Amino acid sequence: MKFNQRTHTCGELREDNIDQHIVLNGWVDTRRDLGGVIFIDLRDRYGITQVVFEPSYNQDAHEIGKELRGEFVVSIEGKVRRRPEGTENLELPTGLVDIMVDKIVILNKALTPPFQIKDNLDVNEDIRLKYRYLDLRRTDMQNNMVLRHKMYQSVRKYFDENSFVEIETPVLMKSTPEGARDFLVPSRIHKGRFYALPQSPQQYKQLLMVSGFDRYFQVVKCFRDEDLRADRQPEFTQIDVEMSFVDTEDIYSMMEGLMKKLFKEIKGYDLQTPIPRLTFDDAMEKYGSDKPDLRFGLEMVTLNDVFKETEFKVFKDTLDNEGVITGFVASGCGDYTRNQLDVLTDYTKKLGAGGLIWMRVKEDGLEAPIAKFLSETEKEQLVASMNAKPGDLLLIVSGPKLKTLSITGSLRLEMAKRMEIIDKNSEPKLLWVTDFPLLEWDDETRRYYAMHHPFTSPHIEDVELLGTDPGKVRARAYDLVLDGNEIAGGSIRIHDSKLQALMFKSLGISKEEADHKFGFLMNAFKYGAPPHGGIAFGFDRLAMLFAGKDSIREVIAFPKTSSGMSLMDESPSTVDDAQLKELHIKIR
C-alpha cells in the first residue's frame, strides 16, 4: 500500500497554511456524511483537523470517503482551504481551515471499538483496562502520559544541573524479608535459590555513596507484593535520591528546589519555599495523621487537661491508661440528625474505636447523650478549649493514644468530605513531616521494627534511649506531604558500624542474622563510608496529583487491577510444567 508520509500533524494547520498542498496521516475520529459533502475529523495525538470530501471537487476521493468509519487509519492529501464564512469552528485550534481532499488511502480498517474514543468517557474501568491500547488513544490519557513524560524530563534536568549521576541498579537482587513482601524470581541455574525484585534500591544507593558518587538519583521501577489501593500498585516508579556529606537541611533544600522546578514547569505555579514543617508528634496530635491534609481546618484538640478530674468513666479509664481524649469542631454541623450521627459512630467503630462521643453546641449549653455525666466546669472548659460556637458539632474520641489520634484523623477527613470543604482548586499544601519515631512496637511478634528501615539514623541526642526506652527515640527521617498524600520519604542513614550494630541489637536482630541479611552493606561501611542520606519520591502519586486524578492508574500506561491482575494480557497466568521443571519448582 503506497502512501505519502505526513507533511503536518493534525494539530498544526493554521491560516498561514492556506493554499498549501499537504499530507496528513491519522485516525478517523468522527464522520459526518451529509449525502453530498462528507466531513471527517482526522485525529492524531497532536489534534484534530477537518477533512472535506466534495463530489464536485474530487469524485474518486468522495467515493472512498463514503467507506470511511471510526478509527480507520488513513492518509489524505489535499489543499488547505480557509473555511467558508460562518463555518469556522473556534473550539478547534485548526478550526479556521479544512482540507479539500485530492487523494485518500485507507491504510487500515478498524473494528468498531468497544467504547467510543472520546474525552469525559463514561465507561467502567475494567473495560478500559482490557482495551488499554484504545483507552490510551483518548486525549485525556494521552495528556496524562505526556504530563508524566514532562515530569521525567524536569526531574532529570534538575538533578543533572545539580551534579547528580543517574545510575541503574539491579532488578534481580537479594531478598530482604524485613518490610514489604518481596516478589521472588526462581533461579534456574541455582536450584532452590531465588532473586527478589527490589522494593527500593536502598542498599545499592548507599553502596554508591561508599563508592564516592556523592550525588545519585535514579528514575526506577520498584516492586512490592502487597495488596493494592487507588494509590498503590505492585510495580511503581520511584525517584530515588541519595547524597553524601549532608544533614537533613541539605536534603530539604535540594528537594524543595526540585518541587519548585516541577511546580513551575508543569503547573506554571510559583511554589513558595521553604516548605513548612511539622514533627510527627505534632502532626498526629493536630491532624491524626502522618500525612495531614492542610487544605482545610478541623484541627484536633487534645482534651486530657479538660477532663483530668472527670467522673465520666470512659474518659477516666482512658486517662488512667495514659490514653488520649481528642476531638474537633465540625462547625455548623449542629443540625446533624441522630441518623447521621449514628453513621459517623459506626464509621468510627469500624476503624477500631470504642465509640464516638458527639455534642451539639446550643446557645444554652451542650446537648449530648453524655452531658449528664459532665460537670458544668468541664462543659465550659470543653467549649472554650475547642473554641466552639452555637450551631457547631463536637466530635470526640478517646482511647489508646496513637490509635485514637489516627482514628480521629480519619474521621476528620471523612467530615471534610461530608462538609465539602476541600477545595480541589486551592493552592497546593506541601509539608515536611519530621522526627518520625525510629522504632515501632509490634504486639504480635513482641519486638520493635524499624518504622522506616534499619539503616535510618536516630537523633544523636536520643541514642542513649535505645537501651532504656527505644519507643521514644526519634529518627532523622522525614516525609514530604502534598495535599494529604505522602509523596516522598527518606532519612539520614547510619554510616557508623558501631551505631548500626546497636540498631540491629535494638531490633532484636542477632549479629549472625545481620551478617546474613545485610553483611555486604556492613562490610562496605568498614571501608570509609561517608555520612549520607536520601529520599525517594513516589513518582506515580506525584504524577497523579499533578494530573488532578484520584487514582495512580490514570497516569500509568498499563496498570494492574486492585486484585493485581492485568486484564489485557491476563497475567498472572499459569505456566507450562516444563518451565516449572526447569526452575525446580512444584506447585503445592
Add this chain to the structure above:
RNA sequence: GGGGUCGUAGUUCAGUUGGUUAGAACGUCGGCCUGUCACGCCGAAGGUCGCGAGUUCGAGUCUCGUCGGCCCCGCCA
C-alpha cells in the same frame, strides 16, 4: 485475611410486590440529505440478565456458592 459496593444490549443505565414478548440513550448497520463539527430525519439489527446451584407453578428480581471490577481496614521496613 476482613468489610462495603457493583455486575442487565457493543457502552452507560432503568427494570415496580417474583408474573405477558426485558426497556431507554449513545454506539452500530441501512435509507434520505452539499457546510456539518454531539450533523439532522426515517428505519433496523443487537440480550448466556457475570457464572453455578437452590426455593417456586413461575426468578433479571429471593437464597446459597463462585468469579470479576471499584473503595476501605489489615498489610505497604
